[in-house]
Amino acid sequence: MRVRLKGLNSRTKTLADGSVVTYYWAWKGGPRLPGKPGDPEFMAAYNAAVASKAKPRQGVLLSVLNAFQASSDWDDLAPRTQADYVKLIKVIEKKFGDFPLSGMSDRRTRGIFMEWRDERAKASRRQADYGWQVLARILSWGHGRGLVSANPCEKGGRLYRGTRAANVWTAADEAAFYASAPAHLHLPLTLALWTGQRQGDLLRLTWQQYDGKVIRLQQSKTGTRVVIPVGAPLKAALEAMRGKVGQILLNSDSVPWTADGFRSSWRKACAAAGVVGVTFNDIRGTAVTRLAIVGATVPEIATITGHSLRDVNAILDSNYLNRDPALGESAIRKLETGTKIPDRASD
Numbered sequence: 001m002r003v004r005l006k007g008l009n010s011r012t013k014t015l016a017d018g019s020v021v022t023y024y025w026a027w028k029g030g031p032r033l034p035g036k037p038g039d040p041e042f043m044a045a046y047n048a049a050v051a052s053k054a055k056p057r058q059g060v061l062l063s064v065l066n067a068f069q070a071s072s073d074w075d076d077l078a079p080r081t082q083a084d085y086v087k088l089i090k091v092i093e094k095k096f097g098d099f100p101l102s103g104m105s106d107r108r109t110r111g112i113f114m115e116w117r118d119e120r121a122k123a124s125r126r127q128a129d130y131g132w133q134v135l136a137r138i139l140s141w142g143h144g145r146g147l148v149s150a151n152p153c154e155k156g157g158r159l160y161r162g163t164r165a166a167n168v169w170t171a172a173d174e175a176a177f178y179a180s181a182p183a184h185l186h187l188p189l190t191l192a193l194w195t196g197q198r199q200g201d202l203l204r205l206t207w208q209q210y211d212g213k214v215i216r217l218q219q220s221k222t223g224t225r226v227v228i229p230v231g232a233p234l235k236a237a238l239e240a241m242r243g244k245v246g247q248i249l250l251n252s253d254s255v256p257w258t259a260d261g262f263r264s265s266w267r268k269a270c271a272a273a274g275v276v277g278v279t280f281n282d283i284r285g286t287a288v289t290r291l292a293i294v295g296a297t298v299p300e301i302a303t304i305t306g307h308s309l310r311d312v313n314a315i316l317d318s319n320y321l322n323r324d325p326a327l328g329e330s331a332i333r334k335l336e337t338g339t340k341i342p343d344r345a346s347d
Contacts, residue, residue, distance in 0.1 A: 005037060005046060011079070018255040026050060028069050029086040062097040064142040065089055073141055078221050080200065088134045101148050104139070110152040117159070125159040132156050169193070169286040173275045180273035184252050185265065187237050191249070192280065194234040196287030196305035197226075199280050203257050207243045224306040288315050 007027035014020050024033045024042070026049035033049070035042040057063070068074055069089070077085065095116060103109050113135065121128035136153035143151045174193070178186055191202050201219055209216050212235075215228045230238065238248070247256040251265070266280050278286075284305065291301045298312045307315070 007050075008037070008046070014256050014258070016251070016253070016255060016258060016261060028074075028082070029089065057098075059101055060097065061099040061101065062093055064101065064147050065093055065097070065138060067147065068138045068141050071141070081221075084130075085134055088131050089138075091131060092135055092138075104148045104152055105150040113153055114156070117156070121159050129158050167278050167282045167285075168289055169275075169278050169283055173278060176273045177270065177275050181269040182252065182265075184250065185269050187241070188249055188262075188266075188280075189283070190234055190237045192283040193287055193290070194231050195228050196284050196291075196301075196307075197228075198284060199262070200259065203247070203249055203259065203262060205248045207245060207248055210238060210248070212239075219306050222306065226304065226306045228304050285315055288312060292316055 007030075009025040009028045009030070010022055012020060012022045022036070024036065025031065026033060026046055031045075031049050033042055033045045037043075069086075074082065074085075096113075113132070117128045117132045120131055132153060136151065136156060139148055139151040139153055142148040174189070177189055181189075188202060191197070191205070192199075195202070195215060197205075197217070198219065198221065200221075201217055204220070205215070205217060210230070213230060215230060216225070217228075218225045249257055249262075251257050251261060257265075263280075270276070270278075288301055288305060288307070291304065298309055298316070301307070302309050302312045305312070
């Protein structure tokens, strides 16, 4: 008879050697368990973990933190987002786990939480904002379900004011990378520039998702499904190494990348090529920029990259195009060709 272990959490991971392993935790954010379900040591560790898990005292913030992690809202988060949240929830729990829910409507509570954010900002303003964002989201979730009387973190603003407005891959950056980087890193750059997809989705992309004409994928972060026509440069790069099964992007050992392994290799390759001030994540916005420069409409861009129309407009309006001189050149060339100005209607 198969016994369902309540709360058991697992994650399957492909190792550098291509083997696949599954790790288990007693619950989301709980202790990691040895072996696999059914093993004596696994069951002993699971039972010990459950027995030692004290039921949180009601009426304190910890009860809301735990309730949020058991909700459908939590289940809707991407695995990477859940992992990031768990780290911050542990920080919040350590600092405010015993904070009474009855104090949420007290005007002084907002100041207490802001002091915590300000203290964290001494190390990293971005992380301070992220912690505040997670706490605000959980409290908003709890307020909507009547678990807390108010959300003192609502509309807290941001401390970090960084911008990636100038962080666009130029043609010079692209050429320098291709000239210097190892051959197995060329295809990731080409794929990213011609699809505008996130790093994680590209690392998971398989040959079965490419039919010689289009690439089909479902974005892990948003669940958006996109069908991307493959341009000639990308098609040539793909056909040169086309396989039948497995991931498209492989490391120097011809095995699928791990996320950490790819980030490390990419940073080293950029440094060696003299490409500074831009990251792999900036290629997604660069793709949007390049599509706009050649005249693609916002709906056309969104269809390829999977952005919402609003997000495409936001990128074009404030993050990239206001710094790209190619747009100014394009506008003046169009003006020079003699756009006809309509006659004014007579009175």
